[in-house]
Amino acid sequence: MGIIIRQSIKSTLVNYAGTFIGFLTTMVIATRWLTGEEIGLTRILFEAATLVACLAQLGITTSAVRFFPRFKHGEPRHGGFFTYLLLIPAAGALVVVPLFLLFEGEIAGYFRARSSLFVDYIDWVIPLALFLVYTGVFEIYANLLMRIVIPRFIREVVTRVLIVAVYLLYGTGVLDLTGFVAGYVLVYGVTLALHYWYVTCISPPATRRERPRAPAATRAEFTRYTLVLVLGVTGNAVAARLDLFMVSGMIGLASGGVYTIAFFMAAIIELPSRSITAISTPVVADTLQAGDFTRANLLYKKVALHQLVAGGFIFLLLWANIDNVYDVIPNGDDFRAGKWVVFYIGLSRLVVLFLGFGYPLLSFSRYYHWTLYLTPFVSAVTLGANYLLIPRLGITGSAIATLLAVAITYAVQQWLVFTKLKGNPYSLAIVKALALFAALFALDALLPAVANPWADAAYRTAILCVAGGVALYLLHLSDELDALAKRLYTFFTGKQNA
Numbered sequence: 001m002g003i004i005i006r007q008s009i010k011s012t013l014v015n016y017a018g019t020f021i022g023f024l025t026t027m028v029i030a031t032r033w034l035t036g037e038e039i040g041l042t043r044i045l046f047e048a049a050t051l052v053a054c055l056a057q058l059g060i061t062t063s064a065v066r067f068f069p070r071f072k073h074g075e076p077r078h079g080g081f082f083t084y085l086l087l088i089p090a091a092g093a094l095v096v097v098p099l100f101l102l103f104e105g106e107i108a109g110y111f112r113a114r115s116s117l118f119v120d121y122i123d124w125v126i127p128l129a130l131f132l133v134y135t136g137v138f139e140i141y142a143n144l145l146m147r148i149v150i151p152r153f154i155r156e157v158v159t160r161v162l163i164v165a166v167y168l169l170y171g172t173g174v175l176d177l178t179g180f181v182a183g184y185v186l187v188y189g190v191t192l193a194l195h196y197w198y199v200t201c202i203s204p205p206a207t208r209r210e211r212p213r214a215p216a217a218t219r220a221e222f223t224r225y226t227l228v229l230v231l232g233v234t235g236n237a238v239a240a241r242l243d244l245f246m247v248s249g250m251i252g253l254a255s256g257g258v259y260t261i262a263f264f265m266a267a268i269i270e271l272p273s274r275s276i277t278a279i280s281t282p283v284v285a286d287t288l289q290a291g292d293f294t295r296a297n298l299l300y301k302k303v304a305l306h307q308l309v310a311g312g313f314i315f316l317l318l319w320a321n322i323d324n325v326y327d328v329i330p331n332g333d334d335f336r337a338g339k340w341v342v343f344y345i346g347l348s349r350l351v352v353l354f355l356g357f358g359y360p361l362l363s364f365s366r367y368y369h370w371t372l373y374l375t376p377f378v379s380a381v382t383l384g385a386n387y388l389l390i391p392r393l394g395i396t397g398s399a400i401a402t403l404l405a406v407a408i409t410y411a412v413q414q415w416l417v418f419t420k421l422k423g424n425p426y427s428l429a430i431v432k433a434l435a436l437f438a439a440l441f442a443l444d445a446l447l448p449a450v451a452n453p454w455a456d457a458a459y460r461t462a463i464l465c466v467a468g469g470v471a472l473y474l475l476h477l478s479d480e481l482d483a484l485a486k487r488l489y490t491f492f493t494g495k496q497n498a
Contacts, residue, residue, distance in 0.1 A: 014149055014152045014153045014156055014157065016271065017156065017157055018152070018153075018155070018156025018157045018159075018160055019156070019268060019271055021156075021157060021160040021161060021164065022156070022160050022264070024164065025160055025163055025164050025167065026260075026261065026264045027261070027264070027265075027325070027329045028329060028330060029164060029167045029168065029171070030042075030167060030261075031261065031329050031330045031331050031332070031334075031335060032171070032330035032331070033167055033168070033170065033171030034167070034170075034171070034257075035254070035257070036253070036254040036255070036256075036257030036258055036334060036335070037117055037252075037253040037254045037257060038117075038177075038257070039256075039257035039260050039261065040115070040117075040118075040248060040252075040253035040254060040255070040256030040257035040259075040260060041117050041118055041121065041181075041253055042181075042184060043244060043256060043257070043260040044115070044118050044244060044245070044248050044253070044256060045118070045121065045124060045125060045128060045181070045184070045185075046128070047241045047244055047245070048122075048125045048129075048241075048245075049125050049126075049128035049129040049131075049132055050129070050132055050237070050241070051237050051238065051241055052096055052097070052100055052125060052126065052129035053129045053130075053132035053133045053136065054233055054234070054237035055092065055096045055230075055233075055234055055237065056089055056092035056093040056095075056096040056097070056129065056130075056133050057088075057089045057092055057133055057136060057137065057233075058088050058089065058091070058092040058226055058230045058233075059226055059230045059233045060084075060085060060088045060089055060092075060137060060140075060226070061136050061137065061140040062233070062360075062363055063222065063225055063226050064081075064084070064085060064140055064141070064144065066225065066363065066364045067081075067222055067225075068081060068144045082141065082199075084222075085137050085140075085141055086134075086137070088226070089133045089134065089137055092133075092230075093130065093133060097126055097129075097130075100125070100126065101126075104122060107122070108122055110249050111248065111249050114248070114249065114250070114251065114252040114253070115248045115249060115252060115253040115256070117253055118248065118253060121178075121181050124181055124182070124185050127185055127189075128185045128188055131185070131188040131189050131191075131192045132188060134192055134195075134196070135155075135188065135191060135192045135195050138151070138192075138195035138196055138198070138199050139151045139155065139195060141199050142195075142198065142199055142202065143281070145202060147198075147202050150198050151195060151198065154191055154194045154195055154198070155191065158190075158191060158194060159187060159188070159191045162187040162190060162191075163184065163187055166180060166183040166184050166187060169183065170183075234375070235374075235375030235376060235378055235379045236375065236378060238379055239378045239379045239382040239383075239405065242379075242382045242383060242386055243259070243382075243386060243398045243399070243401065243402050244256055244259060244260070244263075246383075246386045246387070246390055246398065247259050247390065247395055247398050250390050250391070251390065251394060251395070255394070255395055257335075258334075258335050258337050258338045258341075258395060259338060259341060259395045259398065259399075261335045261338055262335070262338030262339070262341035262342045262345065262395070262399075263338075263341065263345055265318060265322075265325065265342050266318070266341070266342050266345035266346040266348075266349055267345075267349070268314055268318065269311045269314045269315050269318070269346055269349040269350065269353070270311065270349050270352070270353065271310075271314070272306075272307060272310035272311060272314075273307045273310070273311065273352075273353050273356070276303055276306060276307055276310075280299060280303050280357070281360050283299065284296055284299055284300075284357075284360055284361060284364060287299065288361070288364045288365050293421060293422065293423070296361060296421070296423065297421070297422065297423045297424070299357075300357055300358065300361060300417075300423050300424070300425055301424075301425050301426075301427055302478065302480070303357045303425075304353075304354050304355070304357060304425030304430070305425070305427065305429050305430060305433065305477065305478060306478070306480065306481070307353040307354065307356075307357075308350065308353055308354045308430065308433055309433050309472070309477065309481065310353075311349060311350055311353040312350060312433065312437045313468060315346045315347075315349070315350060316437060316440055316441065316444070316464060316468070317461055317464060317465070318342065318346065319342070319343060319346065319441075319444075320444045320460050320461070320464060321456075321457045321460060321461065322339055322342055322343075323339075323453070324453035324454075324456055324457040326339065327453040328453050328454065337394075337395065338395060340396045340399065341395055341396055341398075341399040343399075344396070344399035344400050344402065344403045345399050345402060345403070347403050348399075348402050348403040348406040348407070351403075351406050351407055351410055352406060352410065354425060354430075355410040355411075355413065355414050355425065356410070357425070358410070358413050358414055358416075358417040358423065358425075359413065361417055361421055361423055362413070362416060362417060362420070362421070365420070365421055367416070367420045367421070370416050370420065374409065374412065374413060374416075377409070377412065378405065378409045381404070381405045381408055381409065382401065382402070382405040385400075385401030385402075385404050385405055386398055386401040386402075388401075389401045429475075429477040429478060432475045432477060433475075433477060436468070436471055436472065436475065439471075440464055440467065440468050440471075443463070443464065443467060444460065444464060447459075447460055447463065
């Protein structure tokens with residue numbers, strides 16, 4: 001776990017730098033220069049392209065993690081494994097892209113009434129999707145080599161800086177709307193090139209294309225696993241984006257823009273988990289490959305605890321300052337309807353942080369086929385809940401539907417992890433952490449409001465951080481958190497013992 005903590009801290013710092021830029025991009029620049037409809041357009045283009053990219057990848061970003069341990073035997077080219085990573089998504093794209101073009105008319109028909117702007121620019125989905133396909137492939141390859149910081153920097157910082165430039169060019173009139181969309185898509189082409197450059201730097205021999213070398217049994221298992229996995233990935237990819245698609249299709253792109261701003265705020269909760277999961281997933285793949293279920297379960301408990309603690313603190317500070325955020329962002333009143341979207345999506349992210357690591361445990365075990373059975377269940381719950389709640393509660397209904405779908409889905413997944421692998425994330429430390437957060441939310445409710453939003457945010461955040469930090473250390477939730485607290489204490493005070 002030590003290497004996971006070290007790599008995660010470095011990557012989390014990059015993530016937070018990117019988040020700061022992303023905050024400026026989404027909460028300041030986008031709300032200042034773009035209408036809600038234009039914000040909705042950029043988001044639905046990205047999500048539609050991401051969905052197409054997920055389908056084209058044929059689950060390679062997951063199967064690569066599972067099978068890479070069988071290829072890395074000390075030789076620099078890893079048995080031509082990189083060639084697998086190039087060929088499989090190419091084959092997927094040759095199937096998925098024609099299918100998208102075949103059904104493009106039906107897709108456009110669903111959005112035409114309330115989101116006609118998306119229909120006008122739907123042809124940009126495929127170029128963006130192709131950029132995203134191999135960006136994901138190159139990033140997962142870097143993760144397999146335990147190099148996560150630079151890929152995170154490219155994705156979280158470089159991409160967002162370039163998007164800021166495009167927003168400013170559009171906002172100042174240099175670009176028209178078509179040029180804005182083209183520039184937005186081109187940003188991801190640039191980041192794809194940077195990812196490829198990086199993987200050629202960290203492993204030059206492995207990226208020289210050659211015929212893959214693997215035993216016939218491994219190739220057969222790889223094929224079976226990929227065929228099963230692609231169905232699961234398809235369902236999960238659709239379910240993860242149904243809320244935005246249905247909000248935009250049933251209400252309109254402007255509401256999709258409001259939902260996007262709120263979703264962005266809630267998504268900040270997941271930042272620490274991106275680093276922890278990225279570095280933990282290859283470790284659990286190796287562990288399950290060796291049949292060490294005890295160590296895998298211990299890793300599950302630690303990942304769940306650390307993700308819950310980190311995400312819980314972010315959710316606490318976000319919700320404590322939610323009105324302040326809407327008060328200070330440009331045109332905040334136009335987006336304030338998304339306040340309760342932040343709350344319900346935030347709760348759903350906490351569920352994912354706590355139970356989400358059960359998915360790689362299932363995927364990398366011999367019970368991976370069970371993930372396939374979850375797919376229609378997830379899609380049906382998400383579709384049904386959104387269909388029932390959006391007409392009644394609007395975008396808040398979609399957020400509640402997402403929370404319900406996530407809670408039910410991850411409860412079923414955890415039941416499978418427990419019954420098949422005897423894995424569970426529960427511990428006394430989890431109970432302590434939940435009690436701590438309940439107390440901190442109660443403390444926030446008792447704090448008086450200050451008229452100036454900046455002053456209110458500053459004093460409220462300071463009190464919650466000090467109270468939470470002290471309580472966290474006194475509770476001794478884990479050795480890793482204690483060690484981190486001691487390092488921070490030494491850094492700020494110059495003393496060796498906390």
